[in-house]
């Protein structure tokens with residue numbers, strides 16, 4: 001089954017008003033089960049809007065969005081996906097464990113079950129020792145890991161992430177990228193990931209979707225075939241070749257030479 005299917009989707013904000021914005025035009029996108037797909041493109045090209053459409057946080061003006069074989073609204077109600085945004089969005093007054101338990105509480109899960117699942121997720125992101133801490137006692141990277149643990153707590157088949165590592169330093173960012181891939185592989189989760197970073201998109205993805213400036217369209221999808229993502233991959237010729245390919249696609253120069 002496909003994880004996400006976006007067909008002929010356009011989005012116009014404030015339609016018919018002077019401040020009308022055509023944010024997305026005729027988007028077709030398929031994310032296969034277990035695939036990691038990144039969205040990249042210039043600021044304002046509609047990456048976040050596309051992610052929000054998949055999450056059913058905004059409705060499309062035209063076209064259809066299917067998640068796990070269901071209309072986006074049904075998928076949202078069934079909690080078919082987890083979301084993690086740039087700000088970790090944790091609740092300050094809840095401990096780390098109780099932040100991770102929140103989506104399970106909303107599902108009406110029993111205390112012991114919630115507890116066990118939260119422990120399992122925190123172990124997965126390497127934060128077992130911090131379960132009783134409050135978010136303010138953690139670094140930004142640790143808070144992001146809690147947000148990822150929370151997004152994964154209900155074992156959603158799909159993870160939607162909007163620049164989750166944007167505010168982090170380069171070393172932490174690279175470490176979390178590797179952790180995220182490990183967690184997704186362990187749980188079989190499909191991911192749609194918005195980023196501004198070409199190396200990040202290439203390192204993480206099976207497919208990098210390149211979008212053009214407003215109204216956002218998909219101009220190219222670049223398949224990334226790098227095998228196991230060890231740290232050594234970041235130094236490999238294949239990694240740099242893929243980066244150049246995405247950069248060319250972003251510049252709209254499929255054939256011309258550009259500096260790598």
Ligand SMILES: Nc1ncnc2c1ncn2[C@@H]1O[C@H](COP(=O)(O)OP(=O)(O)OP(=O)(O)O)[C@@H](O)[C@H]1O
Pocket residue numbers: 013014021022023041042043044045046047048049050214
């Ligand atoms: N709720 C809204 N109401 C009106 N316009 C909106 C709304 N949300 C987004 N837009 C507009 O839609 C366009 C696409 O915005 P979006 O946030 O999706 O872009 P983006 O590619 O994620 O940008 P960035 O890379 O800067 O985060 C922008 O012109 C933005 O102003």
